[in-house]
Amino acid sequence: MESFYYYTSVLFNKRFNIICFAPLFLFDFFSSLGLSKISSYSIILFFVVLLISFLIHYFNSNFRIKILRIASFLGLLAVLLGAFGAHGLKEILINTNHIYKTASFYHFTSVFLMFFMALLDNYLDYKYLKISFLLCFFGVIIFSGSLYLLSITNIKILGAITPIGGLFLAFSFISMFVGFKLKS
Secondary structure, three states, X not given: OHHXXXXXXXXXXXXXXXXXXXXXXXXXXXXXXXXXXXXXXXXXXXXXXXHHHHHHHHOOOOHHHHHHHHHHHHHHHHHHHHHHHHHHOOOOOOOOHHHHHHHHHHHHHHHHHHXXXXXXXXHOXXXXXXXXXXHHHHHHHHHHHHHHHHHHHOOOOHHHHHHHHHHHHXXXXXXXXXXXXXXX
């Protein structure tokens, strides 16, 4: 019986080390750039969110289901990030709490916009629905994502790309407006 526990712990440790190698490499890379561990986690989480969203998009053929699933995932992420910011990052967000709250607010708002798009897809022209969704998705990623990262990492250059995300969000509303007008 002892050998079973020994071999499973050795096997688990080998697999765990292989799985953890990439993040450890990234942590070393980010620390060489002068970023803290929490900043590294934030940047890695940003790319994981993009990867998961791409996988949801890739494995669903119905566009309405894609929108609903991506909106659901982003909604889950908004709740988790909002709670984490309110409870887990109190010491880090002392001076930048208002930035984090702005990111969280627009994150939630964009999720509801995506649900609105998916539920009213019969009233929108498909081309404009797709454009609206992509603008909204990349808008929330760029706008809220850059504000989340700015508030945690304090990298000031991220504030320069935030307005691009805001423009994407604004243009998603314009695209929806035009799409409603063209659908008969």
